[in-house]
């Protein structure tokens with residue numbers, strides 16, 4: 001039974017967190033998904049990642065904090081790290097859904113969790129660090145523009161005691177600790193992956209019932225080294241987390257390897273088909289620029305794999321034009337209120353209004369080149385993951401004429417949990433390549 005007015009929602013503001021969102025999406029799909037899948041993204045997310053997201057998520061919704069007049073008045077926007085967490089609040093604008101469950105992109109679903117939709121707003125589990133506060137990585141909410149507006153007002157007046165969304169939401173829903181026990185989700189719906197270490201006996205007793213594991217904290221699954229041959233993250237990198245944490249990390253990586261990497265392969269196949277023998281299809285990347293609709297004359301120097309990055313196909317010359325053929329971009333929505341799909345668009349994916357030529361025509365140096373998986377193919381499963389492509393050709397949901405928002409803004413500085421990201425990018429200029437580099441050979 002499919003419920004179309006309810007959704008699971010996540011957020012990814014950059015290509016790294018997209019890897020987490022893809023794993024989360026596939027983990028939801030593999031446990032009898034009955035609700036819609038929505039991912040909120042910001043303009044920083046690259047074209048290829050949007051395409052991949054559109055294969056897993058029913059809706060890829062672009063939100064842009066800087067586009068809204070409401071936000072420019074928020075005093076705390078001067079604190080860049082809060083931009084990301086404000087983005088999470090956009091989920092209240094998904095008013096075409098009557099109820100949603102938000103899940104952080106660093107969560108992994110281990111079982112069907114449809115019963116969460118029986119809970120009311122605002123339901124969440126205790127934060128393991130301070131149980132009188134809830135953790136904002138998993139919560140049940142009811143989209144409402146009114147609530148969204150009140151939240152922003154609250155933010156303007158009181159700020160956030162932790163400088164992020166969790167502090168803000170806890171002070172907004174301040175009666176959560178005492179008002180209604182039914183709004184306290186059991187810990188099994190937001191099991192901190194490190195709790196196994198901090199309270200071993202409880203984990204032993206209840207851990208097998210866990211339904212959602214949350215890799216909260218500064219080190220995310222994609223920061224670990226994983227060996228596809230042994231199917232485990234390296235013991236060294238797990239460190240104090242112990243065996244239970246390693247089990248969850250292995251599961252995350254297994255999902256990544258079996259259900260996300262093959263999506264890259266299908267993308268490569270599409271690209272090859274789209275430009276047979278085309279010299280400027282570097283390893284299959286045809287949409288590497290920050291601007292998704294570059295003109296043929298625009299240089300694309302930084303958008304192609306850099307020299308020295310190994311690739312199956314040769315990288316084009318630096319001054320070659322961006323390829324004009326290739327997979328179109330997924331349609332995304334950019335206007336601010338409310339986040340309702342346009343009529344007449346293909347199922348599940350909302351349309352993007354024509355906004356004219358974006359001034360952001362420079363190529364994004366962080367745009368991933370096509371991932372290099374030459375050394376991984378042995379370990380990948382041959383079967384394709386269950387994904388949205390099965391319900392129809394995904395080209396239907398894409399629109400080559402899609403333009404980005406005129407205001408092209410970079411993500412705020414790295415969050416604590418992203419400290420290693422610059423290092424990843426230093427290894428190569430592609431996220432997937434960076435991910436591949438975490439696979440031990």
Ligand SMILES: O=c1ccn([C@@H]2O[C@H](COP(=O)(O)OP(=O)(O)O[C@H]3O[C@H](CO)[C@@H](O)[C@H](O)[C@H]3O)[C@@H](O)[C@H]2O)c(=O)[nH]1
Nearest residue numbers: 011012013017104105106136137164165166216217415417
């Ligand atoms: O650069 C970023 C950072 C975060 N996110 C999204 O925001 C979520 C929260 O960030 P995360 O790194 O997962 O934070 P946690 O380590 O889980 O830390 C805690 O504190 C955060 C800030 O209050 C809350 O958002 C989390 O739910 C809470 O678990 C992520 O999962 C993503 O969905 C991005 O898309 N890009």
Ligand SMILES: [Mn+2]
Nearest residue numbers: 104106137216
């Ligand atoms: Mn999290």
